[in-house]
Amino acid sequence: MKTLAPKTGNSCFGCGADNPLGLKLTFHGDPEKGTAWTEFLPPHFLAGGANMMHGGFIALLLDEVSSKVLSMQGKRGVTRNLEISYQKPVNLSGPVRLEGSLIRHEGRKHFIKARILNPGGDVLAESEALFLVFNTSS
Numbered sequence: 673m674k675t676l677a678p679k680t681g682n683s684c685f686g687c688g689a690d691n692p693l694g695l696k697l698t699f700h701g702d703p704e705k706g707t708a709w710t711e712f713l714p715p716h717f718l719a720g721g722a723n724m725m726h727g728g729f730i731a732l733l734l735d736e737v738s739s740k741v742l743s744m745q746g747k748r749g750v751t752r753n754l755e756i757s758y759q760k761p762v763n764l765s766g767p768v769r770l771e772g773s774l775i776r777h778e779g780r781k782h783f784i785k786a787r788i789l790n791p792g793g794d795v796l797a798e799s800e801a802l803f804l805v806f807n808t809s810s
């Protein structure tokens with residue numbers, strides 16, 4: 673098990689320590705299994721309407737936890753493709769859990785699935801992403 677905490681000098685909106693507007697998320701995961709996860713209480717500025725999270729921020733969170741699957745393994749890459757299924761509203765009055773896992777990789781192409789769950793375990797949104805990794809030789 674590995675933990676990635678926000679670092680000084682990183683201004684990433686999701687996980688950096690140096691973005692004043694950022695979420696400063698800490699992630700946990702298993703590099704050997706290719707997994708990453710975190711839990712947090714979404715701030716209300718992620719709202720779209722009513723008490724629901726904006727769909728663009730849902731995409732951001734799925735992208736973020738997907739990228740952390742790679743970070744856990746010491747890999748650096750960027751999102752080439754992100755396909756999202758919005759299944760239920762992400763309510764802003766309670767905590768959410770983000771989970772990501774590696775499906776497979778073919779050289780630099782890494783296919784990663786991710787999801788957002790509520791405390792009851794309901795899947796609120798799911799994604800499948802293609803990341804292109806820059807520092808892998810396999």
Ligand SMILES: CCCCCCCCCCCCCCCC(=O)SCCNC(=O)CCNC(=O)[C@H](O)C(C)(C)COP(=O)(O)OP(=O)(O)OC[C@H]1O[C@@H](n2cnc3c(N)ncnc32)[C@H](O)[C@@H]1OP(=O)(O)O
Nearest residue numbers: 684735736738739748749750751752753781802803804806
């Ligand atoms: C040098 C150091 C750099 C370090 C860098 C680190 C930066 C660490 C930032 C981290 C940040 C993290 C935060 C969260 C993750 C973001 O949010 S990253 C930000 C959002 N993403 C971006 O801005 C990426 C923008 N896109 C690009 O720069 C370029 O498209 C890429 C990703 C570098 C790829 O360009 P390319 O090398 O020309 O590759 P391309 O031909 O487009 O496609 C690659 C392959 O995918 C395949 N493909 C495309 N779509 C699909 C699909 N839907 N299904 C299957 N295959 C597909 C293609 O067929 C192709 O296959 P091959 O021909 O290689 O076999």
